[in-house]
Amino acid sequence: MINVTQPYLPPLQEFTPYLEQIWKNKWLTNNGPFHQQFEAALCEYLGVPFISVFSNGTLALLTALQALDIKGEVITTPYSFVATAHSLLWNNITPVFVDVELETGNMNPANIEAAITDKTSAILPVHVYGNPCNHSEIEKIAKKHTIKLIYDAAHCFGVTENGVSICNYGDLSILSFHATKVFNTFEGGAIICHSKEMKQHIDDLKNFGFRNETTVIAAGINAKMNEVQAAFGLLQLKYVDQAIAKRKAIAELYTKELSNISGIRLIINNSPLTINNYSYFPVFINAELYGTSRDQLYEELKQHGINTRRYFYPLISDFPMYTHIPSAQADKLPIAQLLANEVLCLPIYADLEEADVLKIISLLKK
Numbered sequence: 001m002i003n004v005t006q007p008y009l010p011p012l013q014e015f016t017p018y019l020e021q022i023w024k025n026k027w028l029t030n031n032g033p034f035h036q037q038f039e040a041a042l043c044e045y046l047g048v049p050f051i052s053v054f055s056n057g058t059l060a061l062l063t064a065l066q067a068l069d070i071k072g073e074v075i076t077t078p079y080s081f082v083a084t085a086h087s088l089l090w091n092n093i094t095p096v097f098v099d100v101e102l103e104t105g106n107m108n109p110a111n112i113e114a115a116i117t118d119k120t121s122a123i124l125p126v127h128v129y130g131n132p133c134n135h136s137e138i139e140k141i142a143k144k145h146t147i148k149l150i151y152d153a154a155h156c157f158g159v160t161e162n163g164v165s166i167c168n169y170g171d172l173s174i175l176s177f178h179a180t181k182v183f184n185t186f187e188g189g190a191i192i193c194h195s196k197e198m199k200q201h202i203d204d205l206k207n208f209g210f211r212n213e214t215t216v217i218a219a220g221i222n223a224k225m226n227e228v229q230a231a232f233g234l235l236q237l238k239y240v241d242q243a244i245a246k247r248k249a250i251a252e253l254y255t256k257e258l259s260n261i262s263g264i265r266l267i268i269n270n271s272p273l274t275i276n277n278y279s280y281f282p283v284f285i286n287a288e289l290y291g292t293s294r295d296q297l298y299e300e301l302k303q304h305g306i307n308t309r310r311y312f313y314p315l316i317s318d319f320p321m322y323t324h325i326p327s328a329q330a331d332k333l334p335i336a337q338l339l340a341n342e343v344l345c346l347p348i349y350a351d352l353e354e355a356d357v358l359k360i361i362s363l364l365k366k
């Protein structure tokens, strides 16, 4: 079986010295030496000023909303992984869904202003599949209405535009280092911020709100990354460029072979300024033109041992805890509905063999 992704793992024996060091230190969590080194190494690798690592991306999202004291309503996208909107519900915030762009699946800035009310406190867009949102337009709107901007950049590890990390946009950006992401620490995540004070605040929040032994500044949570994860992250960083280069070669092969097939649409990022991470390879199947529906294709590929995934189907707004929300109604989100019904993410990961890519391509062509 070929799955849509396979986690990247460095050579096992290279991890042993890190574990020996942890056994020697007897410092397992709470901002230990590997945690500190990992944060410093990430700032350098990503080109971001401040980062706070987390035990997973969802806790990073939850904490980002707390750190900026977000309340009321938040404008977000239905075309994402459920964690994006769940982080709002867990903070007692009402998600307000707006429709997305056909070309990328990212939030369409043209739909944001009409969704702003006197309860709106933030915008929470997602750079879907690692393709940058129209962040300059979104930022203009956030500034004009003095509302906060938090990016769910879970797919964006290593993505840059004009040499600038995409994680530098917004008041805060969050990353995920989950096993299925381009860069993993088994589970893990991070918040990127722009000041020492904000990093301190986030670090306090992820450790129960403790500022020091006797002072608790807020009802924080436990979202700390442990030393094993942090050490593993340091080792993974040595291999991530190599892993992304292998993904790039696969993405280029898919693009070359699938670009001119009637009924198959790809996301084409033709900005020469963007460096992508090839985290996903979505194709959009127009049943009429292609002659087979997306779901039939999904089943047929499965019968050939190819496990594709329909990211993001169903839309978040169609899950039962969201359907009562006025903005979740399907007729308000036609583009997102269309993408959800057409999308199929093809296998892409560093160790995927070229022969397997060619097999998938020939199955799609038949």
Ligand SMILES: *Cc1c(COP(=O)(O)O)cnc(C)c1O
Pocket (backbone or CB within 6 Å): 056, 057, 058, 059, 080, 081, 083, 084, 126, 152, 154, 155, 175, 176, 177, 178, 187, 188, 189
């Ligand atoms: C993976 C993902 C998350 C959640 O990250 P975890 O580390 O799995 O908690 C959030 N948002 C998006 C868009 C994701 O893809």
